[in-house]
Amino acid sequence: MTLLENLRQFPAFENVPDEQLQWLIDRAEEQTYGQEEVIYAPDIPVDHLMLLLDGRIRIDGPNGVSDEIASYEPHSVLGVLPFSRIKTIPNRLVAEKPARVLRLHRDHVRELAHTHYELTEALVHQMTTRVRDFTRQVQQNEKMASLGRLSAGLAHELNNPVAAVVRSADTLRQHLRATPEAFKTIMHLKLSDQQVDSVNEVIFRKIDQKPPILTLLQRSSLEDEVTDWLDDQGVDDSLDMAGPLVDFGFTVDDLEWMLERIGDENLAGVVAWLVNNLVTEKLVTDISEASKRISALVGSIKNYTHMDRGVGKERVQLADGIRNTLTLLDHKLKKKQIAVTLHVPDDLPAVCGWPGELNQVWTNLIDNAIDALPEGGQLTIDCELDQRAEGMAFVLTKVIDNGAGIPEDIRDKIFEPFFTTKEIGAGTGLGLDIVQGVVKHHNGSIKVQSEPGRTEFSVCLPVE
Known part of the structure; x- marks a missing residue:
């Protein structure tokens, strides 16, 4: 099979004329890789558009093969694409099976974008699909990580009352004799x-x-x-x-x-x-x-996930979501002996929104605060009505910790996607990006003020 015939089998090139594919073939080079051969090591410059002709390629996660991020089968498009800003990748790119690749150096990509519309269009479409798929996958990983933390906490919290029930039931059986x-x-x-x-x-x-x-x-x-x-x-x-x-x-x-x-x-x-x-x-x-403790924990996780409700907008009492989140994160608070103060007025109005999304806001903000706090730290959550002069009403929620604070040189970056100060594998850098996205989805705003000994995240959500 000729290279042109092989490229014709790429779904992405279905509408690309033969002469444009031939242009690519004339300027590209064919490269083969053995099984488990590293194509790109972490942080090595990525200089080629790569068309996978045969074999299989994977991207390893931060923990190696066991934490695979993605894999590519024959007729996949990888590497540099027109108008993409890719310079390096943080993970290894490895030939999982012996692979044959057609590589086009980035020096030719600018000419490609100026002279071959259909081919450029196909590759740009691949880039947008790649970004969408990668973002969806990382967001899913973040949600699963969040669910994993909550599940671990729930299991930890359930262990004590369950053990108490079993122990007391066994003792009662012996006692009744x-x-x-x-x-x-x-x-x-x-x-x-x-x-x-x-x-x-x-x-x-x-x-x-x-x-x-x-x-x-x-x-x-x-x-x-x-x-x-x-x-x-x-x-x-x-x-x-x-x-x-x-x-x-x-x-x-x-x-x-x-x-x-x-x-x-x-x-x-x-x-x-x-x-x-x-x-x-x-x-x-x-x-x-x-048993009441078990019932309360099950009720908290049920309310947190809103398993018995629809997916539409509804009136949400923010204090309920915050309390449920604190219940599910109680094991982390106890582990670091963190004192929690929650101030919520009895007459605080509800906001209109998506309860599950808002719970993600409280989960990320409170979880981040716990990570930032020292042993015996203080976490304060204040909710209040913010009545604006223009007649609009908002609920202002402040999550305050007395940790070391956020350094000034990174304060403007904390809401950027994938930015994290945590160790590799400990965070994806999407927590605050998700928070900001949810707050914007509710037509609200979020601000941060930080200095050593006090960090305050303020979430402002409209009542109507």
Whole structure:
């Protein structure tokens, strides 16, 4: 097959006349590459338009082959294109399979653009397709990375309550095995209805009241007092019983009150039954609280992604999205012991917009602030109504951190796509570009002010 016949198989050249393709062939050179041979190393000048005749070429990601960015099959167009500003590429270009390439040096590209309209048009179309596909892919990678961070955080946050449910359920199962024995003991006691009512009264009173908040020293002292009192009354296993009693606020005075009503002969059996019920109540409460935590986390991720809603515009309470985002990033906040202050007026009006997009704004701004903050840093989020003189109303949201600040020499670049100060593989440089795009989509504005010890991102969104 001749080179002209091969070029005719390129979908991009379907409408390009033969004489223009022949012009390209006359000025190009054919080059072959062996398997896994590096065509371009990172940051090496890219000087050729490349037409892949046979083989397969890939672009490695920052972590090598395992993180492949893109691959090209025969009849693909790579490298320099008319009017493109490509100088170098940050990643390796490698022949994944033995490859045969037709290369045109960039010195001929200017002549091509001036004299061969159809060929230039085809190549420019390839350039716009390349930019669109690459941008879409990088944005998708950024979204997946963001989803990965949130998923890791959600898994981390769910782990504790799930473990608590499993642990408490197992303990409850073992504990319930002792209930028949305690029941048998209580059945042998001769208690009047009035005495039973007294025991029920104290149980429900202690269960319904808020558990006392005790220091370690206070708790230890109370347990010693209760243990000593039970020992004095001849109650077995007093040490094991003291803990559950103190958990629910029982004191020696409470036990004395109960003793007066049930008598010495019934005390041991009643206390055993009482402690059995308190332990059961504690385990059920632990399971309930852990389950509520799981429900809250699931609710936060559901609201964050708006899985149960449409994709159109709607009235959005910004505070809800911010709170959901803080919940999902709570593991990162706890890891660095960052204090969070959220100020939201009760009468803050809603804005009209796309909730999922706005959540991306809060995710990127808060996540960036966490990365910039030192251990024990402070994150402040303020929302307020901004009533303009021209009659328009806006919601102004400020995300403020007390980190080191953004250096002045890069402050103007932070919203540029692919600009990042993070290490290779740690960021794509699209976070703030996405934020700016979403804010513009909502007819809003975003500004940044920064100095050492205070960085403030201000997002202004119209109410109507």
